[in-house]
Amino acid sequence: MRKAFPARGGKNAKKRLKAVSLWLSAGLFVSAAAHAAPVRNTPATLEETGEVLLQADELIYNRDTEVVTAKGNVEIVYGPRILFADKVTYEQKTGIVTAEGNIRILEPTGDVFFADRTRLSDELGEGFAESLSVLMVDNTRITAVEAKRSGGNLTTFHKGVFSPCEVCEAEGAEPLWQIKSYKVIHNQKEQQIIYEDAFFEFFGIPVAYVPFFSHPDPTVERQSGFLFPSLGFSEDFGTEVEIPYYWVIAPNMDATLAPRYTSKQGILYQAEFRHRTNRGEYEFDITGTKPTDPEAGTPADTDFRGSFFSEGKFKLDETWNWGFRTELTSDDTYLRRYDLSDETDLTSRVYVQGIDGRSEFLGESFFFQGLLSNDVSAETPIIAPLVNYYFEPERKILGGQLTWDTNIMSLTRARGTDSQRFSTTLGWESRHVTSTGEIFRPFVDLRGDVYYTDDVQITPTRQANSETVVRGLPTAGLEWRWPWVRSSGSTRQVVEPVVQLIYAPNGGNPDEIPNEDSLSFEFDAINLFENNRFPGLDRWEGGARANVGLNFSLYGEDGGVFDALIGQTLRFRENTEFDANSGLREQKSDYVGRLRYRPSENFSLAHRFRLDEEDFSFARNEVDLFTRLGPLSVSGTYAFFDASQSARLGTREELSAYANYRLSDYWSLRGYTRRDLENQQTLNNQLGLYYQDECFALGLAYQQEFFRDRDIEPDNSIMLQLTFKHLGTAGFSSGLSSSSDQ
Template sequence: MHHVKTSTPILAWTLFFLVHLFIPQTAGADTVQARQWELSADKLTRHENPPTIIAEGNVILEKQQPATTIKADRVSYDITNSVLTVTGNVYIDVGTDRLVADSGAIDLDRATGTFHNATVIQEDKEVHFEGRVIEKTGALTYHIADGWVITCKLEPGQTPPWSFAASDVEITDGGYAWLSHATFRILDVPVLYTPVMVLPAKRKRQTGMLFPTFSLSDRDGFSLETPFFLNISPSADLTLYPRYIANRGIMTGAEFRYISDENSKGMLMGNFLNDRLSDPNEVDYYREGHFTHTNANRYWLRGKADQDIGSWTTRLDLDLVSDLDYLREFDIGSTGFSISQEKFSDAFGRGFIDKTNKYRENTVATLRSWDNGTALLGEAMIINDVSEQIYTDNNPSKAWTLPSLTHSGVLPITFLNNPDFLWNANYTNFWRDKGVNAQRIDLAPTLSTGIPISPYLEATVAAGIRNTSYIIDDNGADAWGGKDSENRFLSHFSSELGTTMMRDFAVSLGGGDSLNHTLRPFVGYSHVSIPDRKTLPQFDRIDELEEENALYFGINNFFSIAGEQNGKEFERDYAFLKAKQGYDLRNEKSDKPLTPVIVETGFYPLQNMRIKYTTHIDVYGDGAFLHSIDSSYHDDTGTHYTMDYRYNEREDINSVKGTLWYELPYNLAAGYSLERAIEQSNTLEEVVRLRYTQPCWSVELSSNSTPGDQTFMLTFRLANIGNPLGFDLPGR
């Protein structure tokens, strides 16, 4: 037996076993690799029978390539059996994994080992596995008995804010955690049990289960949604949303996404449910919810795509729903209308039309622009009509455009005092199942120019003609029987005269020290002449053009503030006020020639706050018959609100819709939203939300009330459980 006390590298042959610690090597490489190891310990002992090397006291084994560190109070190496025993404050760092334990044994030939009271911390020190016994079954695979899993960083001795405890855990080479008899725990308190669970336990995009969502509804009963995320490729993924609804059945759902580059991406979502509640004999269900659908097969397919194909920019918008009630009944949840609206708006900058709209538009458009100011636009639109109306040949359905082609441009004419020649040429094929169909060609060339009257007056003049031709297919409509074509010719002229005045004021307002006021009064004239007025097929606003002969007058006010914040100069809009009214010169309007006064005002008291108000005022006794308010605010903490109010006496509209999300102290946040039809004293939807957030997890309780139903939903969001394509997912 030999005793050596050392803190410097020792002979390579005494350490060759460390070469195999976690990366097995060939025999020919042992001696070369062994020379890279360094050992320091308070005491080193070699026993001859059996051949054993023992290092004691602050033992540190280090290797540079690949970087590996082993620390322990005592290390014993059985040379004959190639078994390394480590005891006391064991720490092993193999680059991607860190392991700490009370003790353990490592089979160097097989690169396996068993550790007691151990913890494995995986890549980025974000994923933790802890167990009474951890078996290292491969290079990056483990088996854990009586352990738990957590995917957020912990301080030494810290109780995990949330974890999955299990009697048996298998960690695969791909980074999956397979849990048997698992319980989800908050601060080590079990709140949920599942016999089997699979976790994608890495921060990278990875296939695996996402955290489920639970809800309880007066109408639907208990509901459980268990999303499953599939990592198809670095630029595409698929999430499945199976959902059990006790009183309705199984709802299936899927979401596919791809990103090719900054300008090319797409998202497609779909849900299907064979609904047991879709039975007209369910009197309470239909009466309390004001539902009208009778179909049991219910679905919603929606999607958007932005795709650049060479020099063409293409946009796709898809919105197909089985019935309008679907969007109201399934508004909340990870695949509901509200979340879908938010998700698509964030990803594409555009969402879906209001869930109460009976005509869902499905469009595809592709655009090519040239440097000379011309552009070619191709469009197609299909209407998903869920109005439940009965159409006839003389009561037409909504028209589809299959397709529409538009060529437009602007061309300066230099030899005529620089006027602009503008043109818009459009071909559209309109199709519908019931009612007249037509192919329409619309040509609208226009000349526009500015007229220099004086340094204080600005004038513009525009004049043009428009010819609209129709090739008609009566499609059984009596009013168009025997007609195969129609044509409308019109001329138009418009002009505007105004002046612009500006002045700066020294103020202390909105963080600025200067207020700029721009005042622009104007008067205009518009004339449209249709020599041979005819009845035309009606498809869109082009067909609805009427004669016009009117004067317009108004005044525009724009306010902006400027100043310095944080050492940087800034300038931003602060407010505007616009008013406009017309005087109709046509004889048939001589008894009431004045049009309603249109007033619009906007106010931006803060950088991230806007308030806009619009009203229409009838000057012949009705007064203000239209009011519209739009307002929103958000700040860096996450607090935001929106409020929209609509009132139109002539169309019997009186409704309000608002949302509020407020960040509270102690990591709490609360939300409230309301949609109410004031005239009918009917609350369409009311949602209350309360969320508690920690650095790597959050829990939210929400209540959703609609006519005849109230739903409570519990949602957990966990850090690093699947982070697909940079988008947030429920359960992440």
């Protein structure tokens, strides 16, 4: 509202007076003697270039008192602000502006002020208003019996009400929640709203009283101050209270301090720091505690437990960028015990990357920390460095695309196998489409590796020390596809047979090369047509083979789709490089496939499978389902992996399901469960009731966790979370007596 009128007196006041005089002398007044007489039924306009545009049904100028009065549909435009009223008077001598009747002031921010009567200085720095209400751009409302503005900064509302909630149209209806106060002060400079003698009301019923309370106004994106506290009770920690403090250090820098007091285990200190620079951003997250009641024989039996997490990414120039990520903790169970993270494997990484046209460089280093009971830190590798360089020239060679891919890796352990690797691959492929629509893709890969290894355990009784291994790995192949397309009405069908012939020498994986990056191999529809199905470079797929498959797709008029793939690998002889349980060792591999069915946005089904080549039993079976039936949405995942998939892990079968039922526009009921079907154990359950509207959100959930690991026991808890628009989020949790019954 500031500067809606220019300052009283001086050059601007003279311009206004001159404009009024010129306008009056144009014959709108019949006589100079009748200078106090109104002009009726004639639109009146006063426009001063870049300053004021005034329009009203009638305008009166009293030369004796130097008072300008505008009546009837008054509209005053001053810069980006617009004022509407039934009547406006401006006293040139005092600079006082008085508006009466149906007053509306439109701010450039989109906020709208309503009042019955206002009296302000022409700078709008001083004044008062009666029956004032403010509608902000986000539908937040402030109302008051009267308001007073002083110093061009402070607006004091007497008997004020603040609420960001929409009000029902029914007469006498109250917003969902509101704050009523005998005095509300809006400090515009500090962007703060302060309440004195405030009552917090739900549905018009007072539920809390505070003598003093403040929060940032809706224009604030962030501001230093205390955030809503969290309160909890648990058997392990007793009473828990967390009071976060948010600190805006600079426009591009902030921090959050969140000490958590526990009656049984002392204080957990938490701090987060964030900083955005001209070239990037980074953040640190540090926690620590000194347990007051450590449990003997567990990771908690120590003087200090803590963690350090960090992440950063920076741009050096248009080509190069670098970054880091750090994940460290003092012991295996600390993060899960204090409900800071559910991770059981931590990865720290630093990298530098350059992308320039058709080439890419990536250099990185890794540090790992395993948090399960069977993880041995001395045997966990450190990778420093791992370098990849990729280049493809723009010019075609022999009608195809040439590529060059180079990898350098150094892996060390405190105890166990160490290895260094240099690998480079020169690749070429082309694509040709015949007049009949057949697609031919010939390809050639020439790869060479050099390894230096130490302490490789070849057999339980044989170990190789300080070995240098060199190998050459050529691959050549031809892929053929022939898509057939048929349209019928609004549907389109595509049938595509695929045959891929590959030749590579047998062997290529000497015992002296440790398998570090190809342990998690899995034969499926995704890698059916890969030249080398091992995920890393330590293992290579040799031998002549044919990969065959059939793709089928059906597309409907309304975006519905069904597609499927099934395929198999055929070999001239058994490939002993693959595990007997992999499904790829025999001359005829297992069948792998996938299918996807999505007739509309309300239903989708995805299925991935591997079938035994002889009896068609499932070696791998995964199903993802989503459906929406009116207010009910259900999603689920089923996964089965036969023991043949991994002798180390054995047979695994698991089911997880999530459901959301909308009780109304605002209320919903949600549930989640995850169960180990092989061992007949429930892993976790959650059931919650949720509410969300434009100004308030509520979540009430009951959760069961059945996981047990050293000082972590199964846990049952109730969680309540309340979110108030502009104010923040408050949380409450309570642990219940846990049970191992599942």
